[in-house]
Amino acid sequence: xxxxxxxxxxxxxxxxxxxxxxxxxxxxxxxxxxxxxxxxxxxxxxxxxxxxxxxxxxxxxxxxxxxxxxxxxxxxxxxxxxxxxxxxxxxxxxxxxxxxxxxxxxxxxxxxxxxxx
Amino acid sequence: xxxxxxxxxxxxxxxxxxxxxxxxxxxxxxxxxxxxxxxxxxxxxxxxxxxxxxxxxxxxxxxxxxxxxxxxxxxxxxxxxxxxxxxxxxxxxxxxxxxxxxxxxxx
Numbered sequence: 005x006x007x008x009x010x011x012x013x014x015x016x017x018x019x020x021x022x023x024x025x026x027x028x029x030x031x032x033x034x035x036x037x038x039x040x041x042x043x044x045x046x047x048x049x050x051x052x053x054x055x056x057x058x059x060x061x062x063x064x065x066x067x068x069x070x071x072x073x074x075x076x077x078x079x080x081x082x083x084x085x086x087x088x089x090x091x092x093x094x095x096x097x098x099x100x101x102x103x104x105x106x107x108x109x110x111x112x113x114x115x116x117x118x119x120x121x
Numbered sequence: 122x123x124x125x126x127x128x129x130x131x132x133x134x135x136x137x138x139x140x141x142x143x144x145x146x147x148x149x150x151x152x153x154x155x156x157x158x159x160x161x162x163x164x165x166x167x168x169x170x171x172x173x174x175x176x177x178x179x180x181x182x183x184x185x186x187x188x189x190x191x192x193x194x195x196x197x198x199x200x201x202x203x204x205x206x207x208x209x210x211x212x213x214x215x216x217x218x219x220x221x222x223x224x225x226x227x228x
Binding site: 062 | 155162163164165166169209211215216217218219220221
């Protein structure tokens with residue numbers, strides 16, 4: 005079974021631009037969660053999608069948005085990029101996600117490393 | 122505010138040493154916890170603990186959960202250089218992560 009895939013793997017943008025990152029979950033998984041990881045803040049939860057609906061949301065500004073398609077693939081968009089958005093963006097998939105009250109593991113993709121200049 | 126606190130934040134040991142990593146939770150609706158190991162890239166799953174007092178083992182790694190005290194430990198015996206990584210223990214449906222424990226094992 006193929007693992008979680010993320011594209012692109014690396015990205016360089018300039019301030020003010022927008023970016024779209026893509027995540028394909030493991031086949032059969034319907035929950036996709038997105039995380040931002042920076043050296044200073046560690047891993048921070050962005051949002052979770054399940055069956056095309058946002059189910060949970062972390063504490064990030066509205067510039068960060070996402071969506072999920074009917075095949076469970078998910079995209080994350082960041083508009084008006086800031087220098088502080090430079091980070092590793094990870095997505096993780098699981099069968100049911102938070103609907104299981106945390107009682108299932110999730111599998112992470114390799115991440116997209118975004119650098120904002 | 123829900124949070125996960127890990128300690129120590131960093132640890133340097135020699136090969137063959139035993140280490141204990143700690144994770145405490147201040148979260149609502151606590152159900153279970155997971156331990157992850159993160160090397161250069163994405164975190165990889167180690168353990169999921171749902172019951173209090175039952176130790177889970179995988180080779181040299183073991184973990185136990187105290188659901189009443191909302192506390193978990195991860196033990197690594199006979200450490201190897203390949204154990205060098207950041208260890209994470211997310212809480213609250215995997216939406217809250219602590220800072221992680223950065224373990225460095227010297228040869």
